Amino acid sequence: MSALHGLATRALRSLDPEDAHGLAIRGLKLGLGPVAGPDDPILAGELAGLRLPNVVGLAPGFDKDAEVFGPMLRAGFGFVECGTVTPLPQAGNPRPRLFRLTEDRAVINRMGFNNRGLEPFAVRFARRGPGVVGANIGANKDAADRIEDYVVGLKRLWGLASYFTINISSPNTPGLRALQTKAALEELLGRLAQARDALPAGGRVPMFLKVAPDLEDGEVETIVETVVAHGLAGIMVSNTTITRPALASGFREEAGGLSGAPLRALSTQVLQRFAAASAGRLALVGVGGIASGADAYEKIRAGACAVQLYSALVFEGPGLVTRIKRDLAARLRADGFASVQAATGAK
Numbered sequence: 001m002s003a004l005h006g007l008a009t010r011a012l013r014s015l016d017p018e019d020a021h022g023l024a025i026r027g028l029k030l031g032l033g034p035v036a037g038p039d040d041p042i043l044a045g046e047l048a049g050l051r052l053p054n055v056v057g058l059a060p061g062f063d064k065d066a067e068v069f070g071p072m073l074r075a076g077f078g079f080v081e082c083g084t085v086t087p088l089p090q091a092g093n094p095r096p097r098l099f100r101l102t103e104d105r106a107v108i109n110r111m112g113f114n115n116r117g118l119e120p121f122a123v124r125f126a127r128r129g130p131g132v133v134g135a136n137i138g139a140n141k142d143a144a145d146r147i148e149d150y151v152v153g154l155k156r157l158w159g160l161a162s163y164f165t166i167n168i169s170s171p172n173t174p175g176l177r178a179l180q181t182k183a184a185l186e187e188l189l190g191r192l193a194q195a196r197d198a199l200p201a202g203g204r205v206p207m208f209l210k211v212a213p214d215l216e217d218g219e220v221e222t223i224v225e226t227v228v229a230h231g232l233a234g235i236m237v238s239n240t241t242i243t244r245p246a247l248a249s250g251f252r253e254e255a256g257g258l259s260g261a262p263l264r265a266l267s268t269q270v271l272q273r274f275a276a277a278s279a280g281r282l283a284l285v286g287v288g289g290i291a292s293g294a295d296a297y298e299k300i301r302a303g304a305c306a307v308q309l310y311s312a313l314v315f316e317g318p319g320l321v322t323r324i325k326r327d328l329a330a331r332l333r334a335d336g337f338a339s340v341q342a343a344t345g346a347k
Contacts, residue, residue, distance in 0.1 A: 017098040017107075017314070021062075028068040034318050036076030040329040045340045047079065047306050048206035048233035048283040050132050050162055054078035055340050056296060056325055059287055059308035060136035060165065064115045066124040073131040076321040081308065082121070083136030084167045087152045089117035090140055093172065100314060101249035101260070105291065107311045109240070110256030112172045113138050118156050125160040135161035136210070141173050147188050151195045154207075158199045162206075166192065166232075169212040169239035171257045177212055182222050189230035196231075206233035206283070213238035213263065213270045213288065220270070224277040234283030236308070237271040238263075260311035264289025268302050275303025275345055291316065293327020300328075300340060301347035 012020040027033065043054035057079040058072050066082040073080055092114025099108045115121070125135065137153030139146035150166060157164070168179035168188065179188055189209075196207065209227055227235060240257025247262065267288025274284055283306075286299025291312035299307045312320055337343040 013100070013102075013315070016096070017100050018095065021098070025063075025068055028071040031071070033068075033071040034075045034322075036074065036322055039076075039078070040325065042329050042332055042337075042339060043078070043325055045078070045306055047132070047285070048163065048208075049204075050079070050206065052078040052132060052306060054325055055300070055306040056321055056328070057081060057285070057306055057308040059310040060084055060167070061109075061111075062310050062313070066121045066128075066133075066135075069128065069131075069133045072318075073133075075318045076325065079132035079134065079162070079306070081134040081136050081165060082125075083115070083165070084113050084138040084170065085115050085118055085121045085135065085153060086113050086138050086140045087118045087143075087149050087156075088140050090115055097256070099249075099251040099254050099256075101247060101251050102315070103248040104252075104260065104262055105312070105315055106247065106249070106258060106260030106262050107314055108251060108254045108256045108258050110172045110254070112141065113170065118153060122156050122160060125157060128160075132162045134163040134165055134208075136165040136167050138167045138170065139173070139176070146176075146179070147191050150188065151191055154192060154195055155199065158205070163208065163233070164205065165208045165210050165236055167210045167239070169210050171212070171240060171242045180211065180215075180219065180223065182226065185223065185226050189226060189232065193230040193232075203231065208232060208234045208236050208283075208285070210236040211238055211270075211274075213241045213266045214243060215270060215273075220273045221277045224274060224282065228278070228281050232282075234285065235274055235278075236285045236287055237274050237304075238267045238288055241266060259288065260314075261289050261291060264295060264298075268298055271299060271304060272302045272347075280345075290324070291320070293324050293329075293331055296324055296328050297331045297343070298347075300343050301345070303345045303347075305341070305344050 093112035286304030
């Protein structure tokens with residue numbers, strides 16, 4: 001069966017990236033995805049109080065409309081994050097807007113929060129079974145009050161999502177990253193905290209902030225203190241980058257956010273900065289460039305209690321998660337760690 005999935009992955013790579021993604025989603029909905037075996041106990045972990053069978057999660061962007069979180073959990077991910085979802089349906093930016101940089105094992109996207117909107121997303125979430133499934137919420141491009149869009153998403157999905165991620169770091173919605181500045185972040189998190197505290201069990205559903213890797217000196221510390229002050233559980237480090245390291249692909253000049261292998265070192269450096277600034281006060285999730293057990297282990301040793309991946313699936317297919325978990329477990333044991341928690345921040 002794994003050979004069949006590998007063949008399907010190679011076939012999909014011959015198609016336009018966005019068309020290939022759509023076909024992959026359809027295949028998963030038809031039950032054509034892999035089914036992983038039991039997890040190695042050494043990979044179990046905790047994410048802001050949420051118990052994970054393994055710490056390797058699926059990053060948002062793959063399951064934008066909450067259609068295949070069940071199949072992806074069955075494929076072996078320890079948790080799945082759906083979205084980004086906005087209150088109103090949104091077409092996103094004109095195509096082409098997704099590019100495979102095969103030579104660089106990278107992806108550039110300028111999707112622009114394309115999704116079918118909050119209501120159908122919520123209906124599918126209401127039918128979900130066991131497992132940790134988070135909701136990544138965003139704002140519509142033309143919203144008069146972008147902060148209110150986040151509040152609307154939080155309220156509608158409250159009681160349905162295992163956790164929430166506040167996405168203010170996509171480079172593809174003009175002006176969105178300005179919400180990372182101190183004054184804007186104070187207002188955003190203040191209003192979200194006020195809404196959260198008025199909801200049932202307000203303090204018991206974790207909220208995370210997703211940040212960009214392109215941060216100036218001092219911004220990491222400001223973000224950490226603001227997140228702590230408003231009672232969020234942690235930070236997702238990081239989103240795509242607008243920087244361009246040396247790339248070989250002919251698509252290297254395309255506008256949008258760069259993810260995949262070239263993002264790994266930058267995102268890990270930023271993760272280390274957040275780990276130092278937060279000093280154990282926040283749960284950190286390492287995201288960016290993970291394609292192997294070694295990459296996942298590097299993030300954990302840099303301070304992540306869990307990791308997420310997406311772009312590497314474009315090149316390796318869904319069977320990759322099983323290989324990453326096997327390698328990660330072997331590395332933990334080889335270095336004498338009895339758990340992921342024991343290795344977190346060991347670097």
